Amino acid sequence: MTQEQDDPNWSAAWQWVQREHDRDSFDAAARAEMTAWLLADPLHRKAYDKAARLWLLAGLVPPTASSE
Structure with a gap:
């Protein structure tokens, strides 16, 4: 795990950023x-x-680009 993943502030911040972009x-x-x-x-x-x-x-x- 990275340092950010172990940090509860980072986890909460990342969740807020994700939620903020869910317009619904x-x-x-x-x-x-x-x-x-x-x-x-x-x-x-x-x-x-x-x-x-x-x-x-x-x-x-x-x-x-997908390689077809």
Whole structure:
């Protein structure tokens, strides 16, 4: 396991990033819950920012071409 996987802040941050991009279930209540989590500890924000950057970078990676 990597250091991030062992870190509960990282795990929670990654889950928040994933949830945030699920437009069907991420409503105002979820946003308020995430905001409360972010404000509860500066380490939460740091982990969230790192997870959000990873999400963005992963989206910029082009899919591999299938070899037919």
